[in-house]
Amino acid sequence: MNFVDPAFFLLFLPIALLIFYAAGRLGGGQLAAMAYGLASVVFCVPFGWRFVAVTLGSMLINGVICGALVSDRPGPSQRRWLLRLGVTSNLLMLGLFKYIPAFTTIRPIGAVAPILLAWVPITISFMTFQRLVLLVDCYRRDPPAVAMIRKGRGGAVWFVAFTMGFANLLIGPIAFAREIAPQLLSRRFGRVRLIDIEVGLTLLTIGLFKKLVIADTLGTDMVDPVFKAIASHHAVLGIDACVAIPAYYAQLYFDFSGYSDMALGVARMFGLRLPFNFNSPLRATGIADFYRRWHITLTRIVARFLFQALSLRGARLARRRKWKGVRRSLFELWLPLTINFLVIGLWHGAAWTFALFGLVHGTWYTIETEVRSWPSFRNWSRRSSDRLRTALGQMVTLIPLALTFALFRSGTLGDYRRLLMAAWHRLPVSAAPPNTQVVHSGQWAELAAAFAIIWLLPNAMELLSRYRPGIVTFAVPSHTPRWLALRWRPNWLWGVFVALLMVCVLRMCGYSTPFVYGGF
Template sequence: MLFNSIEFLLLFLPVVFLIYFGLHKINLHKMALLLLIISSLVFYSFWNPVYLFLIVGSMIFNFLIGTIMNGSKNLFSRNLLLFLGVLGNVLLLGYFKYYDFFVENANFLFETNIALQNLLLPLAISFFTFQQIAFIIDTYRGETKQYSFMTYALFVTFFPQLIAGPIVHHHEMIPQFNDKSKYHIQLSNIVKGIFIFSIGLFKKVGIADTFAVWANEGYANVETLTFVESWLTSLSYTLQLYFDFSGYCDMAIGLALLFNIKLPINFFSPYKSRNIQEFWKRWHMTLSRFLTHYLYFPLGGNRKGEYRTYLNIIIIFAVSGLWHGAGWTFVVWGTLHGVASIIVRVWGKTKIVLPFVISWFITFSFINLAWVYFRAESLGQAHTLFGKMFTLDQSILHVFNQKLAFASTWETFEFLGVHWLTNPMFVVPFLLLFLAVSLLAPNSIQLLEKFEPKVSTLLLVNVCIIAVLFVTYILHKNSEFLYFNF
C-alpha cells in the first residue's frame, strides 16, 4: 500500500484515524494503541503477508533481549546478550539482503557453484533492523527504560515511518506514544499534517515520477545516449531521487502529525550544501546519526589519530553504501563519499576558503556523478554513462531542434498536441526549474515552521492535490518510492 495510492488515501488512513481517536475518546487508550499496531502490520503485510512473521519475530526477539538485559546486573550476561542481539539482527539483515551478493562473489573468486536463493528483499528490513540494533545497544548502555511490549511494537511498526524511515530512536518515539495529551484530535496538527503531506505528495507524483521517465529511459538505453541525453539522464535521476525521498519524508511527517506524533527531520535541502560533510548533515540525517553513534564512535571516531580517523570514515561510508544495496555499485558510491569526506577534512587544514558558488558547484557536481554509481545496475553501465557524459558530440549544437530519442517509448504520450516527454523545449526547462527549486526555495520543513492557516495556504494544498490527480490520471502512474528498495 503506497502513500500515494487511492486505497491508502481514501480507505486505510481515514478509517484508522477515526477509529484510533474514537477509542481514545471513550478512554480505551490501550485498545487505540493496539489498533495502531495492528493497522501498521496490515499496512506492512499489504505487499507480502509472508514477511509479517519476519517483522513480528524480529520485534519479539529484540524485546526479549532488551527486557532480559534490563533485568540483569551481571556483566558477562549483558555482554553475551549484547553480542546475541546485535548478531541476530545482522544475520537477519545479512541473509535476506546480502546472501546472494556474497555467494555470487564467492563463486566468482573461488570458482564454486553455490546456489543462489534469489530472495525477495523484505520491505523495510534495513530500517527496522537498524532501529532495533540501536535499541539493543542503548539498553546495554543503560539508556532505555522497561518499556511495555505494546509501546515497543508501536515504536518499531508505526506505519508513517516504517517503510522508508526516518530511523527513529526509542527515546524520541515511545514517550510520545505514552503521552496522554496526544490522545485527542488536535486541529492544528491535522492542518499542518495535511499541508506538509500534500507538498510531499506533489513532490513524489508530480515531480519525482516525471523525472523518473527520463532517468529510467536513459539508464535502459545507456549505449545509445548522446552527450546531451547522458547529462539529462544523470541530472534527471539526481532530481528524481531528491524529490522522491524528500516527498516521502514530508509525507511521513505529515501522517505522523495527524496522530499528534512528531518525527525527527530526515531531509533538509541537501543540494544546497557546499561540501560533502554538510551534505550528510542534510541528507538521510537519521542514517548519518545512526552510523555516527553506533559505528563511527565505537570504532574510535577521531580519537585514535589522523589515519585511524580516515579509516573509520571509509568504513562508515562503505557500510552506508552496502546498507543501501547489495552490489559493488553501492560500495563504490559509499566509498567515494568517504574519500570526499576525507578530502574535505584535509582541505580544511589549509584554511583556504573557496567562494560559495565554487564550493557548491564542486560539491553538487560530485554528488551528481556519484549518483551514477548509485543508480546504475552494474559498474559497466555506470562507466558507459560516464563515457557518454564526457564525450562531446553534435547533440550539443541541436539541443532544442530534435526530440529526445532515449525517451522514445513515451512519444505516444501527447497532450494539447505536444509530445511533452520527448520534447527538449519542455524537458530542459522542467529540469532547470526544479533544480533551481532545490537550490533556492525554502524547504518544506521551513515552510511548516512558518505555517499559518490562510487562504493562500489552502490554495497551495489544493493545487498540489489537483496536480497529483491530474498527473496520476494522465500518465497512469502509481509508483513506489525509491527508498523502498533500500
C-alpha cells in the same frame, strides 16, 4: 500498500485515524497505541503473510531481549550476551534477506535467492536499524527506552507502537527512543488536535506532490530511458547523458525527501513528531554539509555506532604507540571515515557500484576535513563573506555529487563507464546506433523548474517551521532567499494551495512508480 497508493491515503489512513482517535477517547493513550500498532500490522498485510511473519518474528525477538535488558535481573555479563544475541539476530536477518540474494551466481545461493526475495519483497534495512538502535538504548538503560518498555503491564503495547509504527517502518526516518517514547507516553497521545491533522495533511500532500508529480516525471521523461539504453549497451546521445545525470540527482531527492515528508505527515496526524531526514541537501556547500542534510537519520546512526567507535580505538592505539602526524591521522580519522562511508554505501546493497560510491564519498570527506583544518583555509574563511563561501561551496559540490549519484543509479561499473563516455561524446565502438534524442524543449523546462524548487523555495521543514513539523537533528544554515522564505499558516489561502497540490496528485496517482529507496 505504500504511501502513494490511493487506497492508502483515501481509505486506509482515514479509517485508521478514526479508530485511533476513538480508542484514545475511550481508553486513553494506551488503547490509542494499541490501535496504532494494529493499524501497522494491517498496513503490512498487502506485502504478504511471509513479510508479516518476518516483521512480527523480528519484533518478538527484539521485544524479549529489550525487556530482559531493562529488567533488574541479568548481571553485567549476561546483559552483554543479551546485546550480542540481539545484534547478531538482527544482522543475520538483514544479511539473509538482503545481501545473500545478491550472490545469485553462486549455485546454492542462486537456488535459494528467489525464495528469500519472496519472503521479504521490500526493504527491511530501516526496520532493522530502528530495532538495533532500541537494543543499544535498552542496554545502556536510556531512561526514555526503559520508561517505554517497563511502563506497567502495558509495556508491550508501547514497544509495538514504537517498533511497528507504519509511518516510518519501511523507509524511515530512523528514530531514537528518546525522541519518540516521551510522545507515546504523554497524556496527550491519542487526543484529537486539529493542528496535528492540518500540519500532517499538508506534509503528506507536499510529499505526494514531490514524488508523483516531480520525481516520477523526471524519471519517466529523462532518467529511465537513458539508463535503460546504457544498460542494454545502446548508445545514447551526449546531450541525453548529460541531462540524465543531474535529472537523476533531482529525481532521487524528490523521491526520497517526498517519502520522508509523507512519513512526517502521517506520524503527525497520529500526534507524533519524527526526526527530519532531509534539509535541502542539494544546496550543500561541501560533502560534510551534504551529510548533515541528506539521509540525516542514517548518517547520525552510522557515525554514532561505527565512526565514533573506530575513531576512539584509533586514537587510543595512536596514543599508546605514540604515533603522530600522518600515522595518527590515518588511524584516528582517515580509516574510520573511509570505513564509515563504505558501510553507508554497502547499506544500500551488495554491489560494486555502492561500494565505490561509499569509497569515493569517504575519500572526499577525508580530503575536505583536512583542507578545512589548514590555517590558510581558516584565514580565507574569516576574511571572505558568507555569500561568497556559500556560492563557491555549492559550485564545487554540485557536479561531483551528481556524478557520484549517477554511479549510485548505474547497474554496474561498466554501465557507469558507458554513461560517462556518452556524456563526453565518446561512445563505445561496440554500442548499437544511438536512439533519437530523449530530452526535448519541454523536458528542459521540467528540469529547470525542479532545480528552481530545490534552490529557491523553502523546504517542508522551513515552510511549516512555526508548527514544529519534526525534530531537528543537525542545525544547518538556510539558503532560501529572504523574498521567498514563505511560512505556512492554517488559513484558507494555504488551504487552497494544498488543495491544488492534491488535485495534481490525484491526476498522477495512477502512474506512480516504486520508491527508489523501496528496494534498499
